[in-house]
Amino acid sequence: MKHYLLRQGSITKAQAKTYYATMMRTNQAEAAIDEYNGKRYQQRFNTSSINRNNSMREVDDNSTNHNHISLLRMKLHLIIFCRHFILSLFSLITSTRTWLFIAVFLICAFESSKVIPSNPSITVFRIIFEVISAFGGCGLSMGFSNLSPSLAAVLTVPSKIVLILVMCMGRHRGLLDSMKDQEEIECNAETLIHSWHQLAIYKYDQENRMNMDKQISTVSITVTAPTPPLSTRF
Numbered sequence: 001m002k003h004y005l006l007r008q009g010s011i012t013k014a015q016a017k018t019y020y021a022t023m024m025r026t027n028q029a030e031a032a033i034d035e036y037n038g039k040r041y042q043q044r045f046n047t048s049s050i051n052r053n054n055s056m057r058e059v060d061d062n063s064t065n066h067n068h069i070s071l072l073r074m075k076l077h078l079i080i081f082c083r084h085f086i087l088s089l090f091s092l093i094t095s096t097r098t099w100l101f102i103a104v105f106l107i108c109a110f111e112s113s114k115v116i117p118s119n120p121s122i123t124v125f126r127i128i129f130e131v132i133s134a135f136g137g138c139g140l141s142m143g144f145s146n147l148s149p150s151l152a153a154v155l156t157v158p159s160k161i162v163l164i165l166v167m168c169m170g171r172h173r174g175l176l177d178s179m180k181d182q183e184e185i186e187c188n189a190e191t192l193i194h195s196w197h198q199l200a201i202y203k204y205d206q207e208n209r210m211n212m213d214k215q216i217s218t219v220s221i222t223v224t225a226p227t228p229p230l231s232t233r234f
């Protein structure tokens with residue numbers, strides 16, 4: 001009986017040791033798996049956070065680039081608008097119609113005390129006729145009632161100075177336009193000469209290349225030509 005109990009106790013101890021060893025291995029494996037899963041989850045979380053940060057940074061960079069491009073586009077449009085505005089203003093200032101309008105306006109301002117509805121001798125139409133006559137240099141005038149055959153005789157000194165300037169402008173009318181045309185002609189001629197020069201250089205280079213290719217081909221033919229066989233007679 002004693003031996004039986006000892007044998008059963010040893011068997012039970014062995015089973016208990018085996019069970020506890022198996023449980024320990026299982027617990028260690030589960031702990032290792034849990035640790036691996038935790039590290040993997042942490043790595044995924046870090047990767048997702050990094051990707052999120054990168055995506056947010058890319059969105060910020062894209063928005064910054066878009067704003068920079070919009071700012072550059074606005075600057076370009078502003079530069080083009082200012083350039084066209086300056087050119088249009090210059091062409092307007094150099095226009096003959098503008099100076100004639102300014103001359104009529106100045107004479108009407110100088111003669112404002114005389115240009116009244118009750119005085120039909122000096123009207124805006126007569127002033128315009130006088131300015132156009134001075135600009136054309138024809139010398140026509142509608143006169144001033146029965147006192148003077150010329151309306152310029154009764155005008156004030158500033159108005160007469162304006163008429164003199166209009167006569168000088170009419171004498172040299174078209175000078176600015178001809179100067180601009182001359183500049184355009186010179187620019188076009190310079191561009192044409194430059195294009196002809198480039199074309200001549202290109203043709204010269206092509207001819208040199210063709211000559212070099214011909215020389216190389218002739219040299220290669222002469223070098224690779226077979227020599228005739230040597231025949232001797234006895």
